[in-house]
Structure formats: structure tokens, C-alpha cells
Amino acid sequence: MLKFVLKGLIRDRSRSFFPVLIVTAGVLVTVFLTAFMSGYMESMVRQNARFDTGHVKIVTNAYADKISQKPYDLGFIDSESDFEQWKRDFPSIRWTPRIYFGALMDVPDEEGNTLEQGDVFGMAIDLWDPGAVQDIHLQEALVQGRIPQAPSEILISQELFSKLRLQLDSTVTLLGSTLHGAMSFQNYIISGTVSFGVHALDRGGIVTDIEDARLFLDMEGGASEYFGFLPDGIYDDGEATKIKREFNARYNSEDEFAPQMLALTDQNDLGFMLSYAGLALGLINVVFILIIAIVLWNAGLLNSIRRYGEFGLRLAMGERKGRLYKWLLVEALAVGVVGSLIGAALGIGLIQYFHVHGIDFGAFTQDTSMMVENVVYLSADTKNLILGIIPGPVATVLGAMLAGIGIFRRNTAKLFKELET
Amino acid sequence: MKEPLVKIRDLSKLYPTGGGGFLALSELDLDIPAGAFMALVGPSGSGKTTLLNIIGTLDSQTGGEIEVLGHKVDTLDARQSAALRAEKIGFIFQSYNLLPVYNVYENVELPLLLLKMDKAERHEAVMQALKWVGITDKMKSRPNQLSGGEGQRVSIARAMVKRPKLVLADEPTANLDTENSVNILDTMLQINEETGTTFIFATHDQKVIDYMKRVVTLIDGKKAKDDLKTGN
Numbered sequence: 300m301l302k303f304v305l306k307g308l309i310r311d312r313s314r315s316f317f318p319v320l321i322v323t324a325g326v327l328v329t330v331f332l333t334a335f336m337s338g339y340m341e342s343m344v345r346q347n348a349r350f351d352t353g354h355v356k357i358v359t360n361a362y363a364d365k366i367s368q369k370p371y372d373l374g375f376i377d378s379e380s381d382f383e384q385w386k387r388d389f390p391s392i393r394w395t396p397r398i399y400f401g402a403l404m405d406v407p408d409e410e411g412n413t414l415e416q417g418d419v420f421g422m423a424i425d426l427w428d429p430g431a432v433q434d435i436h437l438q439e440a441l442v443q444g445r446i447p448q449a450p451s452e453i454l455i456s457q458e459l460f461s462k463l464r465l466q467l468d469s470t471v472t473l474l475g476s477t478l479h480g481a482m483s484f485q486n487y488i489i490s491g492t493v494s495f496g497v498h499a500l501d502r503g504g505i506v507t508d509i510e511d512a513r514l515f516l517d518m519e520g521g522a523s524e525y526f527g528f529l530p531d532g533i534y535d536d537g538e539a540t541k542i543k544r545e546f547n548a549r550y551n552s553e554d555e556f557a558p559q560m561l562a563l564t565d566q567n568d569l570g571f572m573l574s575y576a577g578l579a580l581g582l583i584n585v586v587f588i589l590i591i592a593i594v595l596w597n598a599g600l601l602n603s604i605r606r607y608g609e610f611g612l613r614l615a616m617g618e619r620k621g622r623l624y625k626w627l628l629v630e631a632l633a634v635g636v637v638g639s640l641i642g643a644a645l646g647i648g649l650i651q652y653f654h655v656h657g658i659d660f661g662a663f664t665q666d667t668s669m670m671v672e673n674v675v676y677l678s679a680d681t682k683n684l685i686l687g688i689i690p691g692p693v694a695t696v697l698g699a700m701l702a703g704i705g706i707f708r709r710n711t712a713k714l715f716k717e718l719e720t
Numbered sequence: 721m722k723e724p725l726v727k728i729r730d731l732s733k734l735y736p737t738g739g740g741g742f743l744a745l746s747e748l749d750l751d752i753p754a755g756a757f758m759a760l761v762g763p764s765g766s767g768k769t770t771l772l773n774i775i776g777t778l779d780s781q782t783g784g785e786i787e788v789l790g791h792k793v794d795t796l797d798a799r800q801s802a803a804l805r806a807e808k809i810g811f812i813f814q815s816y817n818l819l820p821v822y823n824v825y826e827n828v829e830l831p832l833l834l835l836k837m838d839k840a841e842r843h844e845a846v847m848q849a850l851k852w853v854g855i856t857d858k859m860k861s862r863p864n865q866l867s868g869g870e871g872q873r874v875s876i877a878r879a880m881v882k883r884p885k886l887v888l889a890d891e892p893t894a895n896l897d898t899e900n901s902v903n904i905l906d907t908m909l910q911i912n913e914e915t916g917t918t919f920i921f922a923t924h925d926q927k928v929i930d931y932m933k934r935v936v937t938l939i940d941g942k943k944a945k946d947d948l949k950t951g952n
Contacts, residue, residue: 300833303826310821612817615778616831617806619799 301629308630313605315634318595322638322691323645325591330646330687332583334679335658340576342675344534344563346497349435350422352566353526354534355392355543357385361555362523366566369399371516372478373556374523381558382525388549389542391530395431396522398423398512402475404505406463415463419455419473419505423512434528437493437506443467444491447508452490454506460492467491473505477517485515496674527560536564536573580686588690588697595631595698624703631699632692639691643684653677725789725886725918726752726775732783733770733941744770745941748784752920754885757912758934759921767941768922769890775920776809776888777801789885806834810879812889816871818863818878824850825859828877835882849881853907869900873907880911889921893928905931 308315348354358366361373375381386394399422406415425431426447432438437446442457444467455465465471470486477483487507494501513519527542529535539562546560564570613623657674679687731748734741745767752758760768773779774786777793778801786793789808796804810831818827828849832842850856853873863871872892879887889908893901909931912919921928929935937945 300836303822303830303833306826307819307821608817609819612813612819613830613834614802615776615805615811616834617802617804617809618834619802 300626304626304630305633308633314630318598318631318634318695319638319641321591321594321598322635322695323642325587325694326639326642326688326691327646327649329583329587329690330643330679330684331649331677333580333684333687334646334650334653334677335675336576336580336583337680338654338675338678340573341678343572344569347567347569348528348534348563350495350497350500352561352563352569353524354529355527355539355546355560355562356566357525357527357546357558357560358523359556360551360553360559363559363561366561369401369523371398371400371518371523372480374398374478374518374521375525375556375558376478376518376521378522379520382522385525385546385550385558389527389546392527392542393430393530395425395428395434395526395528396509396524397526398509398516398518398521398523400475400512400516400523402473402515404459404463405472405474406465407470407472417459417463417503419459419503420500421473421505421507421512422500423507423509426506426508434526435495435506440493440495442492442494444489447490450508451485451487451511452508453487453511454491454493455489456501456504457492457494458501459503459505460489465489473515475515477515478521479517481517483515483517485511487511534563536562539563584686584690588694591690591694592697592701595695596701598698598702600702627699627703628696631695635692635695638695639688642691643688646687647679647684650677650679654679723790724751725754725756726750726920727787728752728784729786730784731771731774731781731786733767733774733779734782743941745774745781745938748938748941748943750936750943750946752918754918755912755916756918756920756934757909757932758919758936759923759929759932760936760938761923761929762938762944763924765940766938768938770941771938772888772890772920772922775886776811777804806831807882808885810882810884810887812872812875812879812887812892814891814894816863816868816875816895818866818871818874820863823860823862824855824866824874827863827874828859828881831878831882845881845883846877849877852880852911853877867900868896869903872896872900872904876904876907876911880915880917883915884917886918886920889919889923891923891925892921893923893925898927901925901927 359373359375362370365373382394382396399420402419402421404417404419405413408414424435432446437454441454444454447453467489469489471489473485473487475483493504493506495504509522513521529538543560543562550558551560564573610623614620654677657676659674728748728750731745732743733745734743748771760771762768770779774781774793775788777788777796780794789804791800791804793801819830822830825846828846829842832845837845847856850859853876855870855873855877858866858870863874866874872895893904896904905928908919911917921932923929933949935945935947935949936943937947
């Protein structure tokens with residue numbers, strides 16, 4: 300009977316082609332959207348971890364309270380022995396110190412007078428630690444010049460470099476204030492320019508070695524934040540939270556300069572955003588199921604009306620209503636499975652393309668401070684793919700169930716009578 | 721004495737309407753023995769199709785009693801009446817009602833699929849049924865490639881393929897010309913005589929009536945006449 304039903308389904312294009320087309324389109328959109336959302340969220344997590352949050356980070360209590368202002372004056376000083384102890388306590392984590400600071404950059408002319416000035420956002424990392432350099436993909440971000448190889452060399456964002464009409468190897472002066480509030484001046488040589496693909500950083504960022512920043516800000520042996528990265532480089536909220544709890548139980552206290560560990564999801568509303576993204580993915584699937592089910596319900600109703608003759612005939616021949624209904628659902632399932640497989644195959648093709656080439660959102664993120672890459676690379680894991688595929692058969696079966704109720708409610712004699720009209 | 725195939729006593733059928741109901745059948749008594757080749761005749765609205773539906777267990781009476789093939793129709797649940805139809809009752813319709821997406825062979829095979837018969841048995845039965853109606857050469861054709869007469873032959877083959885005890889035919893020649901009607905009737909009469917299958921027709925068509933061994937006339941849901949033809 301299955302062969303008989305499927306044969307009829309394939310031959311009757313209005314029963315197969317149109318519904319398969321709907322499901323294919325729906326699954327394609329769902330799989331693509333799911334992969335896009337995943338890619339977007341992964342990009343956000345990756346960028347935040349690299350530049351702002353780490354997978355975990357250690358800051359002082361006072362710094363944590365005003366963390367959005369990056370108040371380096373509330374950071375750690377002379378904390379190297381503590382840092383060594385934390386590294387020993389959590390050897391699976393890769394640790395690296397950072398200092399974020401703001402300053403005014405002065406560009407002198409040939410006679411030493413100010414030619415240009417601009418605000419800069421400084422990110423100081425351990426440039427002699429290859430891991431720290433790799434964390435922010437510095438080599439890949441280099442547009443021209445080279446990574447600093449000597450003290451007092453800095454990298455500057457390509458955008459700022461052009462705006463201030465700078466030259467490579469030219470000297471600039473940073474004006475800022477020390478940890479203790481005193482005015483601070485320091486000359487630096489521009490060794491190269493960078494573009495991270497994150498507008499928040501590319502607008503006016505500089506990258507210095509942490510020792511230079513310590514000197515400039517009078518933060519000997521200190522750091523404003525200590526970043527930690529999980530072993531495989533992928534954020535795992537469960538693992539990060541476990542480490543955070545362990546660290547805070549051991550080291551955190553009421554003291555305003557006591558160390559406190561934060562997980563990635565504790566910062567920048569990322570916890571909320573990740574949960575929201577999960578919810579949004581679920582909603583996409585539910586909305587897809589509803590829309591497709593309604594469309595197929597309608598198509599199923601029209602089809603059922605067209606097929607009353609066939610149903611009446613089959614009932615007259617002795618087929619039970621329940622069995623007839625079951626075969627309707629089998630047809631729907633077949634349509635759902637075929638449509639989903641085609642939709643998923645097309646979706647995977649599209650995802651593969653955009654996984655390699657990405658989608659450039661640079662034009663839309665120019666004025667945002669969000670840590671998102673300009674080019675979002677789609678990402679589809681098996682779980683998301685299954686989540687994208689499941690709604691297809693569910694929607695077709697649901698549509699057929701709703702449409703088929705009409706047959707159940709109609710009595711056999713009436714269906715039989717409709718056979719003759 | 722042998723029990724009749726269909727036994728009807730004081731049968732009535734009332735359809736509910738706004739004005740108190742329409743009595744389609746009333747005080748009907750009828751015995752139909754096995755092997756009958758008979759017609760229910762009468763003007764439109766006389767209750768022919770209603771009676772055929774009740775005999776075919778597609779509908780049930782509102783009064784009286786009817787036994788079909790030893791089963792009281794009003795006591796059968798949906799599963800039992802479906803099983804009775806699947807195994808023992810065949811239907812032939814005015815407009816053939818062949819399924820357009822299946823070919824002749826597949827249309828005839830359908831009732832056997834419902835009986836879950838195995839493939840070899842099905843093939844043998846389908847070929848036999850197609851031979852009876854003389855349409856084996858068209859078995860790969862789709863219904864839209866058949867003439868009216870051929871379509872009705874396929875419909876007869878489909879009704880006969882499961883070797884039913886009873887065949888109910890509602891206006892089977894209404895869409896056919898005289899030549900095709902005669903051919904169809906010859907075929908059904910031959911099957912009746914060869915297999916002993918009972919045929920009950922509902923018809924207006926005089927050509928059909930002329931072929932019948934017995935003619936029951938219904939008027940306003942009541943039996944007006946019951947003619948057993950000479951020699952039958």
C-alpha cells in the first residue's frame with residue numbers, strides 16, 4: 300500500500316510538487332537563518348573574548364563596578380606574584396595581562412609643533428607572548444609595517460593613521476594621566492597599522508606592549524585585567540562558570556582591590572544576548588512550523604476537497620477512516636521529508652558558500668560599539684541543521700492532520716454522495 | 721429454506737430537515753436471494769440510492785431491520801462495516817470513479833491492497849478480472865485514455881476483482897451509449913451466471929431493466945411493485 304500511495308503522490312504534482320516546494324523553501328530559509336544566527340553569535344562571542352572579555356577575566360572589585368569605563372586607575376599594581384600564583388592554580392587556562400586606557404595622540408610637524416591631534420583608545424598586550432599576539436589575530440590585522448620589535452613602538456589603526464596623515468616610523472606623543480592622576484607624556488614610533496575588522500576598535504585604536512603602557516601609566520608590575528582562555532580556544536559557559544566560582548571562592552573578598560573573576564557571559568550583556576539568540580532560534584523554528592503548517596493546511600484542505608471522490612471511493616471499498624487518515628499523514632510525512640532534505644541540501648550549499656566567503660556587514664556596523672566582525676561567516680553544526688530540518692515534516696504532518704479532520708467529521712454516506720457529484 | 725442474502729423488514733430512513741424530516745424509505749419489506757440479478761427502479765427521490773447505500777453499509781436505517789450477508793447493518797460498528805465492504809461487497813458507479821493518477825491495472829488492484837493480499841495473488845486476480853471484462857490490452861492506460869465503455873468495464877473489474885458476494889451498481893449505464901450499455905450489461909450478466917454473484921442495480925434506464933431477472937419499483941420510499949420476470 301505504501302508503494303501505491305507514494306506512486307499516486309509522485310504522479311499527482313498538485314499533491315507533491317507544490318507542497319515539496321513550500322517545505323523546501325521554508326527549510327532552506329530556516330537552515331540558513333539558523334546558521335546565520337549561529338555564525339553571528341559565534342562571531343560576537345569570539346570578538347568579545349579576543350578584545351574585551353576573555354573567556355574569563357580577573358579584575359579588582361572596584362574595577363568590576365565600573366568595568367564599562369575601563370578604569371585602569373582601579374586596576375592591579377605589583378600583582379606579578381599573584382598572577383604567577385593564579386597561573387599555578389589554574390594551569391589549564393592560558394593567561395595574559397592587558398591594560399586598556401585612553402589618551403590624546405599628538406602628531407608633531409617638522410619643527411615639533413602640533414600638526415594633528417586625536418583621541419585614541421589604547422590596548423596594551425604582552426607583545427612578546429606569541430599566544431597574546433595570536434589572541435587578537437594581530438599578524439592578520441596588520442595592514443602595513445610590522446609588529447613592534449622594540450620598546451616604544453606602537454601599532455595604530457589604519458583609519459586613524461589615514462585621518463592623522465601619519466607616516467610609518469614617524470614619532471607621535473601620547474598624552475594621558477598616570478594611575479595616580481599625574482600628567483603623563485611619552486613618545487612612540489609607529490611601526491605599523493592594523494585593521495581588526497571591528498569598527499569599535501578600528502575607529503581610533505592603538506596597540507602597545509604592556510611594558511610600555513605600564514611605564515606610561517605608572518602601573519609597574521600591574522594590569523587592568525588578566526584575561527584567561529579555555530584550553531581548546533572555544534568558549535564553554537559551564538566550564539568558565541565552574542572556574543569562576545572556584546577562583547572567587549578562593550580569592551575574592553570584600554576588599555575593593557581584591558581579585559574577582561568574571562566569565563564572558565557576565566560581561567557586556569553577553570549572557571542575556573546568548574540566551575536571547577537561543578530563544579530567537581527556537582522562535583524561528585516555531586514560526587516556520589506555524590506558517591508552513593497553515594499554508595499546507597490550506598493546500599491540504601483544497602486537496603482534500605479535490606480528493607473527496609477518491610476518499611469516498613476508498614471508504615466504499617472498505618478502507619477505514621483511520622487508515623485513510625494514516626495514509627494522508629504518510630503522504631504528508633513523505634512530502635515533509637523530501638522537501639526538508641532538498642531544502643537542507645540547498646541550505647548546506649549556501650551555508651558552505653557563506654562559511655568561506657562570509658557576509659560583509661561592514662556598512663551597517665560603522666557606528667556600532669558592538670564587538671562583531673564586519674564579515675560574518677555562517678556556521679552550521681549538526682544540532683542546528685537538525686533543528687532546521689525537523690520543522691519540515693512536523694509542519695506537513697500538522698497541516699495534513701488539520702486538513703484531514705474534515706474527512707473524519709464527514710460521514711461516510713456523505714463522502715460517498717460527493718463521489719457522485 | 722435458505723436465508724436470503726439481503727433481508728429487509730419494515731425498513732425506514734428519515735433524513736432530518738428543517739421541516740420535520742424527509743422520509744426516504746418507509747415500511748419496506750424485501751428479501752434478495754443469493755445470485756439475484758435485480759433492479760431497484762423508480763422516479764428520482766423514490767429511495768433507490770438510499771436503499772443501495774444502506775444495503776452497502778455506507779448508511780444505516782432509522783427504523784426497521786436489515787440483514788446483509790448475515791449481518792444486521794445497524795449493529796455493525798465502523799470497523800466491521802468497513803471489513804464487510806472490503807471483503808464481500810463491490811460497487812459500480814455512474815461515473816466510474818477511477819482514480820486518475822493510477823493506470824487500469826492499479827485501479828483494479830486497489831481493493832486487493834486493502835485486503836492485504838500478497839503480490840502474486842493480486843496479480844492473478846487482477847488479470848482474471850481484466851479478462852472477464854475484456855480489457856487486458858488497456859491495463860497500462862490511464863483513465864483519461866479510456867472511452868466511457870472502457871472506463872465502466874474497468875469499474876466492473878474493480879468491483880469484481882475481490883470476488884464479492886454482492887455487487888451494488890448505481891445507474892451504471894447512465895453515461896454510456898446503447899452499444900456500450902448492452903456490452904456492459906452482457907458482461908455483468910455473464911459474471912452473474914458464471915460466479916453466482918448477486919447484482920443489485922439502481923436505475924431509470926429501460927435497457928438495464930430489460931436485462932433484469934427481477935425488478936422492484938419504489939415510489940416515495942415504499943415498495944410499489946416487485947416483478948419476478950418469467951423464466952427467472
